[in-house]
Amino acid sequence: LxxxxxxxxxxxxxxxxxxxxxxxxxxxxxxxxxxxxxxxxxxxxxxxxxxxxxxxxxxxxDTEQMAANLAEGWRDREAGIALELSAPAPVPAAAPVNLVLSTGQRVRHARFGDGVITRIDGSGGNAMVSILFDAAQERTFQADLLGDKVEVL
Known part of the structure; x- marks a missing residue:
């Protein structure tokens, strides 16, 4: 326990x-x-x-930054669960988004705007991707949570 x-x-x-x-x-x-x-x-x-x-x-x-990222991921999951529960009928799963990300690449995040990938730790869906946004704040995300939020510029 x-x-x-x-x-x-x-x-x-x-x-x-x-x-x-x-x-x-x-x-x-x-x-x-x-x-x-x-x-x-x-x-x-x-x-x-x-x-x-x-x-x-x-x-x-970076305790505060990581906790903020985990909290955001948790809120996204909660919102997804709430949406599923309120849906009248099951919606077929969308095809997985296969992003190919690399260090130095410019991206646009749905919430944080444009930025540059500064670091990728790990591989696959569990990789941690750090993005320095134009607003001068760096955020780290789990790769499999970026699929519908990030587009490569």
Missing amino acids: VTVDPAEEIVKQMDGLISALSRASRHLAQSTRPAKEKSQRMPVLAAARDRAEELRRRLAR
Whole structure:
């Protein structure tokens, strides 16, 4: 069980999550569960811990910026869920948008305007894309959340 306290510092919250994932891995490894079950669940726990550690590193670099980006992504998801719930009939899923992004490329974001890609960390949909907008603010986004918000100029 992991408890999240919104009043606590976000990096400290991530430390607690990483600790809980490590305890779960250790507990599973030392348990009497069948080897097949362990071999299926251990990689999942390891991947979750790795992703939590990566997110913690990113948060530690620029806590306020990263928290703002995560909050924006969460609001987008909430808005999407609200839209789905209010829709009278299911809408067929749109074809995925395949953006090819590279450092130095000019882009236009639906909310933040024009900017230049300054850094891409990772690959695929989980890559983190940093964009320096013309308004002199840099923002970092998860690549798979940019598909319908960014166009290449």
